Amino acid sequence: MPTMEEYAKQPVTDRLKRLERAPDELAAAIRGQSAAVLAKRPDAKNWAGVEVICHLRDAEESFGGRFQMFLAMEDVKLLPIDTDRIAVDRQYLRCDAGEAIEAFRARRAESLETFRTLTPEQWKRGGTHPQRGRMTFDDFLSLMCWHDDNHLDQLRRAIAGQA
Amino acid sequence: MPFAYYARLTRAQQAVYRKSDSITDVRLPRPADLHPLVGALDTALRTEDRVDTQRASDRLIRGLTDALAIPSVKVEVLAARPHAKWGELHGLYTAERGKTPKIQLWMRTAKQKRVVAFRTYMRTLLHEVGHHIDYVLLRLPDSFHTEGFYKRESSLFYQLVPEATRPEAQSAVRPVDEWAAFPVAERLERLERTPTELARLMRGQSDAALSRRPAPEAWSAKEVMCHARDAEEHLGGWMALILFNDDPVLVEAGTVARWAVDRQYARQHAGAAWDAFGRRRDETLALLRALTPKQWEESGRHARMGRVSIDRLLSLMAWHDDNHLDQLRRALKGDWGS
Numbered sequence: 001m002p003t004m005e006e007y008a009k010q011p012v013t014d015r016l017k018r019l020e021r022a023p024d025e026l027a028a029a030i031r032g033q034s035a036a037v038l039a040k041r042p043d044a045k046n047w048a049g050v051e052v053i054c055h056l057r058d059a060e061e062s063f064g065g066r067f068q069m070f071l072a073m074e075d076v077k078l079l080p081i082d083t084d085r086i087a088v089d090r091q092y093l094r095c096d097a098g099e100a101i102e103a104f105r106a107r108r109a110e111s112l113e114t115f116r117t118l119t120p121e122q123w124k125r126g127g128t129h130p131q132r133g134r135m136t137f138d139d140f141l142s143l144m145c146w147h148d149d150n151h152l153d154q155l156r157r158a159i160a161g162q163a
Numbered sequence: 164m165p166f167a168y169y170a171r172l173t174r175a176q177q178a179v180y181r182k183s184d185s186i187t188d189v190r191l192p193r194p195a196d197l198h199p200l201v202g203a204l205d206t207a208l209r210t211e212d213r214v215d216t217q218r219a220s221d222r223l224i225r226g227l228t229d230a231l232a233i234p235s236v237k238v239e240v241l242a243a244r245p246h247a248k249w250g251e252l253h254g255l256y257t258a259e260r261g262k263t264p265k266i267q268l269w270m271r272t273a274k275q276k277r278v279v280a281f282r283t284y285m286r287t288l289l290h291e292v293g294h295h296i297d298y299v300l301l302r303l304p305d306s307f308h309t310e311g312f313y314k315r316e317s318s319l320f321y322q323l324v325p326e327a328t329r330p331e332a333q334s335a336v337r338p339v340d341e342w343a344a345f346p347v348a349e350r351l352e353r354l355e356r357t358p359t360e361l362a363r364l365m366r367g368q369s370d371a372a373l374s375r376r377p378a379p380e381a382w383s384a385k386e387v388m389c390h391a392r393d394a395e396e397h398l399g400g401w402m403a404l405i406l407f408n409d410d411p412v413l414v415e416a417g418t419v420a421r422w423a424v425d426r427q428y429a430r431q432h433a434g435a436a437w438d439a440f441g442r443r444r445d446e447t448l449a450l451l452r453a454l455t456p457k458q459w460e461e462s463g464r465h466a467r468m469g470r471v472s473i474d475r476l477l478s479l480m481a482w483h484d485d486n487h488l489d490q491l492r493r494a495l496k497g498d499w500g501s
Contacts, residue, residue, distance in 0.1 A: 057425065065416035072412040079403050089392065089439040091431045103425040 001149045007142040015141050016115055022148045023105035026053060029155050030097050037159060038097045046163045047087065052155040053100045054092035055083060056148075060107035063144065067114050069127060070137060076127040115141060166309070166352045179305045187314040189231070189296060194322035197226045201285070201323050208270065211278045216240050216270050220288060224266065227292055227319075233299045236292075237265040246273035253279075253344050254287040256294035256306075264298075266291040282324070283344045289319045308349060336485040342478040347451075347459070353481040354448060358441040360488055361388065365433055368495060373433045377497045382423065387491040388436045389428035390419055391484075395443040398480055402450060402473055405463045413463040413471060451477060 007015055030038060030049060038049040047055065062081060069076045118137055126136035135143070157163065169180055191197065200223040207219035217240035228235045236256075244251040251273045258264040268288055271278055279287075293316045297306035306312070342350055365373060365384065373385040382390065397415075404411045417425075454473065462472040471479075 061416045061425070065414050068414040068416070069412055072414070073408075076404075076411060077407045079400060079407065086396075089396070089443075090426055091435055094430045094432065095427045096430065099427060100425075107425075 001153060002146065004142050004146040007145040008139070010142075010145075012115075012138070012141065015145050016112060018145045018148065019108060019112060019115075019141075022056075022152070023101060023108055025148075025152055026056070026101050026104065026155065027098075029152065029159065030101070033097075033159055035096070039093050040158075040161070042158050042161050042163045047154065047158060048093060049155050049158045050095055050097040050100065051087050051092040052151050052158060053097050053104065054090070054095050055087060056151055057100045057104040057107065058086060058090070059083075059147065060104055060111060063111055063140065064107060064114070066127065066140070067111070067137070070125045071122065073127075075134070078127045078129050080130040111144070166349075167355060168352075176305060176307075179303055180307050180309055183297065183301075183303055183307050184309040184311040186301060187311050188318045189293075189300075189315045191227070191230050191319070191322050193230070194325075197223065197230065197323055198325070200226050204285070204288075205281045208278060208281055208284055213240055213242060213270060220268060224288065224292060228295075231296070231300055233296065235263070236295050237263050239265060239267045241267060241269050243271040243276050244269040244273040253283075254291040256291040258295075258298060264295055266295070279344075280340055282338075283340055285324060286316065286320060286341055286344055289316050289323075292319070336489050337482060339475075339478050339482040342481040343475065345478075345481075347474070347477065350477050350481045351448060351451060353484060354444065354451075354477075357391075357484040357488065358437070358444055361391070361437055361440070361491065364488070364491055364495065365437065368433075370433070372495060374429065375494070375497065377494050382490065382494060383429070384491045384494040385431065385433040385436070386423055386428040387487050387494060388433045388440065389426070389431050390423065391487050392436045392440040392443065393422055393426070394419070394483060395440055395447060398476060398483075399443060399447050399450070401463065401471075402447070402476060405461050405473055406458060408463075411463045413465040447480070 002010075007018075030053070033049070035050075041048045041051075066076075066078060069078075115137070123137045126134060126139065129135045132139075132143075165180060165184065169177060172180060200219070204216070204219040204223050207215040210216075217238065220240055221238040224238050225235055244253060246252065251269075253269060255267040256264065257267075266288075268284070268291065269279075270284065293312060294306040296315070297303045297312070342353070345353075365388070368384070370385075373388075374383050376383045376386075401413050404413065422428075451473070459474045460472055462470050462475070465471050468475075
């Protein structure tokens with residue numbers, strides 16, 4: 001699995017293709033799996049399959065919000081997001097995984113549209129991430145590639161009952 | 164449910180509070196007789212002339228005291244509202260022994276010096292008249308801001324401004340601009356009461372009742388509850404963004420209707436959503452109570468609402484609570500209304 005830094009060395013078009021594949025990869029990963037399997041956590045700490053998918057869906061919305069700010073402001077200071085709390089608050093375990101993938105697919109299409117319409121100047125715009133420091137659109141594209149890989153892997157492990 | 168400060172009152176004061184709370188209406192014998200005076204006040208306020216506004220305010224208040232057969236009160240209209248850490252002063256009622264009671268009203272906002280909206284001004288005027296009524300008509304030894312007090316104020320308002328009359332089902336919803344006229348402490352109390360009010364509405368309701376939509380396009384009580392939870396997180400995020408950034412852009416990543424579908428509100432548990440909302444609400448209140456006067460005025464930019472300060476967000480949240488409590492109540496009744 002490439003790291004974020006390794007992704008950063010890849011051309012934009014390759015990274016966009018990686019993002020484009022993710023909804024179908026998620027759908028393939030859960031095909032034939034029962035709701036019970038998708039809602040089963042591999043251990044007390046780690047997310048179940050459906051929680052991973054809902055996280056990707058909500059993260060995509062959050063990326064979209066941040067992109068709007070990058071385009072409208074100079075160097076916004078981004079706020080930390082407590083993803084574990086959100087998973088509980090928004091009751092990910094009660095969600096339908098297939099529906100969550102479709103919501104993710106729609107959000108992902110919007111993210112791709114944003115990336116594809118950026119001017120060279122806009123690619124350099126960004127904000128300050130609470131843990132990672134200054135990040136541009138280009139950095140976020142690499143982050144999202146790695147994020148997809150990471151959570152697809154986590155999803156496959158959760159379905160297999162592995163933390 | 165009394166406001167939080169009730170617990171800090173003496174027993175005698177609590178008795179006065181309860182009496183005030185139990186009276187929810189002040190009936191005018193012939194309210195239509197006063198409508199021309201209300202119209203004249205609206206016109207005077209539009210001229211932005213202080214003397215004209217004072218004259219019109221004085222006539223209306225005299226009309227009210229005459230109609231209720233109570234002693235008159237002196238009226239003074241002033242320009243820009245005084246302001247300090249506690250917010251802006253909109254009006255003031257003072258009654259000193261041996262002197263005619265006095266109502267002071269400020270017709271311009273503290274910072275922008277803009278003339279306040281007619282409805283806001285009327286609300287303030289009736290609020291101060293309400294204190295006078297408490298002492299001289301209801302014979303209360305003290306005039307507390309109770310729910311009954313605000314209902315009496317509203318009852319006068321809707322008799323005098325009949326075009327503002329709304330269906331009974333919506334009568335609890337106070338618009339954002341009206342909330343903005345309330346002191347911070349009272350808006351915070353509105354926010355503080357909401358979890359209890361939501362719990363009271365949903366208690367004993369089955370999941371089927373909570374999940375039932377009153378109309379195909381209208382949210383069920385459960386969906387309203389999930390929306391309140393997510394809105395609390397979202398608006399709390401805006402407040403934090405304003406505090407961490409200089410003049411940030413406040414964005415919405417999609418619509419609330421999309422949240423309801425994407426996040427699958429219909430599959431969720433209303434009680435768990437209420438619990439999450441309550442925790443977020445506690446955090447919002449803690450954040451707001453720790454703000455410095457300067458931080459209350461910090462703002463961000465919103466595409467539709469323009470400049471939005473944290474103070475404005477508090478008013479927005481107070482209205483939002485009113486609105487969705489009303490919506491949840493109607494959803495449970497199966498009443499979608501207009």
